[in-house]
Amino acid sequence: MTEVKDVVVVGAGFAGLAALYKMRALGLSVAGIEQAPDVGGVWYHNNYPGARCDVESVDYSYSFSDALQVEWEWTEKYAAQPEILAYLRHVAERFDLRPLIRFNTRVLSASREAEDRRWLVETDAGDVISCEYLVMASGSLSAPKDPDFAGLQDFKGEWYQTSFWPKDPVKFEGKRVGLIGTGSSGVQSGPKIAETAEHLTVFQRTPVFTIPARNGPMDQEKFTAVKARYPEYREEAKTFRIGSPLYSTGRPTTDFTPDELRQVLAARWEAGGPALSGSFTDAGRVLEANNKVVAFVHERIREIVKDPETAELLCPKDHPIGARRICIDTDYYATYNRENVTLVDVRTHPIERITAAGIKTTEKEYPLDMIVFAIGFDAVTGAMTRINITNKEGLSIADKWRDGAGTYLGLMTAGFPNLFIVTGPGSPSVLVNMVAAIEHDVHWIGDTISYLRKNHLQRIEATAEAEDEWTDHVAEIGSGLLLSKANSWYMGSNIAGKKRFLVAYPLGMPPYRQKVEEIVADGYRGFVLS
Numbered sequence: 001m002t003e004v005k006d007v008v009v010v011g012a013g014f015a016g017l018a019a020l021y022k023m024r025a026l027g028l029s030v031a032g033i034e035q036a037p038d039v040g041g042v043w044y045h046n047n048y049p050g051a052r053c054d055v056e057s058v059d060y061s062y063s064f065s066d067a068l069q070v071e072w073e074w075t076e077k078y079a080a081q082p083e084i085l086a087y088l089r090h091v092a093e094r095f096d097l098r099p100l101i102r103f104n105t106r107v108l109s110a111s112r113e114a115e116d117r118r119w120l121v122e123t124d125a126g127d128v129i130s131c132e133y134l135v136m137a138s139g140s141l142s143a144p145k146d147p148d149f150a151g152l153q154d155f156k157g158e159w160y161q162t163s164f165w166p167k168d169p170v171k172f173e174g175k176r177v178g179l180i181g182t183g184s185s186g187v188q189s190g191p192k193i194a195e196t197a198e199h200l201t202v203f204q205r206t207p208v209f210t211i212p213a214r215n216g217p218m219d220q221e222k223f224t225a226v227k228a229r230y231p232e233y234r235e236e237a238k239t240f241r242i243g244s245p246l247y248s249t250g251r252p253t254t255d256f257t258p259d260e261l262r263q264v265l266a267a268r269w270e271a272g273g274p275a276l277s278g279s280f281t282d283a284g285r286v287l288e289a290n291n292k293v294v295a296f297v298h299e300r301i302r303e304i305v306k307d308p309e310t311a312e313l314l315c316p317k318d319h320p321i322g323a324r325r326i327c328i329d330t331d332y333y334a335t336y337n338r339e340n341v342t343l344v345d346v347r348t349h350p351i352e353r354i355t356a357a358g359i360k361t362t363e364k365e366y367p368l369d370m371i372v373f374a375i376g377f378d379a380v381t382g383a384m385t386r387i388n389i390t391n392k393e394g395l396s397i398a399d400k401w402r403d404g405a406g407t408y409l410g411l412m413t414a415g416f417p418n419l420f421i422v423t424g425p426g427s428p429s430v431l432v433n434m435v436a437a438i439e440h441d442v443h444w445i446g447d448t449i450s451y452l453r454k455n456h457l458q459r460i461e462a463t464a465e466a467e468d469e470w471t472d473h474v475a476e477i478g479s480g481l482l483l484s485k486a487n488s489w490y491m492g493s494n495i496a497g498k499k500r501f502l503v504a505y506p507l508g509m510p511p512y513r514q515k516v517e518e519i520v521a522d523g524y525r526g527f528v529l530s
């Protein structure tokens, strides 16, 4: 039997919980659908050792409830996964959101009802829900890449994926562990695995730029000061490119003598965290400027890693710093000084197959008891293209986005009325503090639905012209940035056959916010409301 709701929200991570709260507050009937058995999203699935955020906890948290932000106690500068998951569970309980969510339920499809007024959502639990508005809070990094390595089925040991980590403890003691992948997940999990494994072999294809986090207990004085004025603090945060404080020098590298430049970089390296990445106004655009920052980080790597051959392998030389996601680590490079850690270069000698006993590269076989895959995601579009979402003409999102994910502002896609996307492709999403981006989008969706209702309107849809213009605008800005020069998941190039396009609006939150506000003030320019 078909149920009727005003809104269906897909996903119960940061975005889904915020959306459920907002929709219910608007007086709408709402159903949340989550494939996992619990809330948390990323922070439920990615409970691998070492997982933590790389945006400070005071910023990587909701601002919608002042009581929540004042009462919640973060214990570390960068919260670890268990604490973030506990926070999201607390949010779900505090605001009584759990009763709205169907857990262990996957959305399989969404199609338009015959008269094209409502969405019909179908799940693997047999639910059929008719809704006026469909909110995709299905995540930007929630569709894991499959470890489709030849021979995996023959492997006699244990194997795990960071993006789908078991909920029972995994023991590394006495085991020879192989880790494939040196993105953020590999950078975080490697050092923790090495602490107890008999041996850790890291299979590296592309070396990564990573900056020490300098994590530690929360600075209580700073935290108390923020709490005393949290709403103002959040307003100030909105003025920063990433939606939370990140200070640039505001000057190009050419303004500095080599000594001054080194001093700036050394201070930022010492301070830790993401500060180093946004230091100069030209490093994201001009290769020569970028190279100065690269040279500084290479020096640090060579200083930390004792074996010169390993140090050279760890120095990224095939892409500008910042063109792939910069990682924030605890003891990553130093881990390679441990006797029980080996780095294997699978760029030169690729993995040929997985065997019963381990991993075989084109050079040799590495005997292993366990393999950990930290190989990433079909980012930003994957969660939505894995659901069969079709419009009135029968066109699916997967087909529509095959040649690049066209959206208007990242919030809607033409031809799919009343389908709202949280942190969709073409919004700042993965290039900023994602909780800030999520709250912006959820707010906009809620306000838009209120506007429709108040004005007795039934549908909103982006026009194809507005979508093309926005999508071209994002691509054009991207083409002037070093960001679009590397192969990375930012460009979709980690997925075979995925069209190469920049998945996010690269200028950050302030100009994006302003653009969205202007469009709304101009009567939702570029949308058709009817």
Ligand code: FAD
Pocket: 010, 011, 012, 013, 014, 015, 016, 033, 034, 035, 036, 040, 041, 042, 043, 046, 051, 052, 053, 054, 055, 060, 105, 106, 107, 108, 137, 138, 139, 140, 141, 142, 185, 383, 387, 422, 423, 432, 433, 434, 435, 438
């Ligand atoms: P998610 O948390 O991914 O939630 C989406 C939910 O939708 C999931 O629970 C999923 O199971 C569910 N879902 C998807 N498809 C379906 C379906 N068909 N049916 C039912 N349910 C479905 N960002 C930062 O800004 N700072 C950080 O420090 C940071 N750290 C990160 C660390 C890790 C390990 C990862 C993987 C990402 C990190 N991110 C970080 C990015 C992260 O994606 C966002 O910060 C944020 O958690 C996203 O929340 P979300 O609710 O949009 O998506």
Ligand code: N01
Pocket: 052, 053, 054, 055, 141, 180, 181, 182, 183, 184, 185, 186, 188, 203, 204, 205, 206, 325, 327, 328, 346, 351, 374, 375, 376, 377, 430, 489, 494
């Ligand atoms: O994934 P990735 P991730 N053979 O795609 C390698 C967020 N996040 O899960 O680049 C050999 O970055 C691949 O190599 P290459 C954050 O936004 C944040 O680590 O294809 N290697 C690469 O090294 C992040 O950017 C945190 O050459 C293979 C790695 O696997 C995003 O999530 C923590 C391979 C994948 O790196 C994704 O990060 C975790 C193969 N066949 C995640 N296939 C924080 O710190 C893939 N690789 C906050």
